[in-house]
Amino acid sequence: MSTAETAKALLGRMSTAGRRPHAVLIDGGSETERAELAAYVAKLYVCDGRGEQPCCACDQCRKADEGVHPDIVPVTKPDDRKSFAKADVKRVVEEATLTPNEAAVKVFVLNELQLMSEECQNVLLKILEEPPAYTAFVLTAQTANAVIPTVLSRVVRLRLGSEEETAFSDKAIAVVQAIAAALQKNYEYDRVAAVAPLDGNKPLTAEVLLALTYLFRDAAALKLGGSAACPSLANESRALAALPLETLLARQDFVGGLLRSLDNNPNYTLLSAVLSAGL
Ligand SMILES: [Zn+2]
CATH class of the missing domain: 1.20.272 (Zinc Finger, Delta Prime; domain 3)
Structure with missing residues (x-):
């Protein structure tokens, strides 16, 4: 089983156990692998199919696959900047309190956190500490070391590849x-x-x-x-x-x-x- 499949299986079991996490961090692997797993997790959150999710057959799954789901909100570093804009992160915190349009959950996908300053991660932390029940966050990062410890403590980590764990003394x-x-x-x-x-x-x-x-x-x-x-x-x-x-x-x-x-x-x-x- 590939690491991505292991991560998917783990998440599926957590969902079945009624403990689907509010925030997931995908780290390790390549940027493409992280993006693919993030898209899968986002679809899992919005799917309203019966039985095993994501069903890949319901309207929510179809829109997620086409990249047009109104409740899947991708957030990335602007092209003309070296890192995330603070205004964008603040907007996420504000929009996270609004109820979803179609799905039961609104999912924010924050890509590549190694490009997000500690200051911005602290803004994000506010909403990660007490997320509304209808909000979920999918974060990706090259390595978990790029994520501040307080944010790390709020996420379920799905690690791709064999990159070493944060080294403890x-x-x-x-x-x-x-x-x-x-x-x-x-x-x-x-x-x-x-x-x-x-x-x-x-x-x-x-x-x-x-x-x-x-x-x-x-x-x-x-x-x-x-x-x-x-x-x-x-x-x-x-x-x-x-x-x-x-x-x-x-x-x-x-x-x-x-x-x-x-x-x-x-x-x-x-x-x-x-x-x-x-x-
Ligand atoms: Zn579905």
């Missing part, structure tokens, strides 16, 4: 492994000890929180029959896949929330206490 991996071990034993003392290295170390805290969102996401993906995207935490995600799906997704949301609050949290040293209590 050995220290961050060690902390995450200790946390994963403590979660399996479920002793509070172990959890407190595992997060202790984070006290007074904000960069390490940010790295560990991002790695934890990957860990829970990978565990959920394995549970749904997909594959883990973070090889350095493969053993841990396999072990945590024994937990219920709802628990894994709730923990992913929880650590993602902590990661987003890190920047405007002057008392971030208290965060390790919140983290150990909430896991």
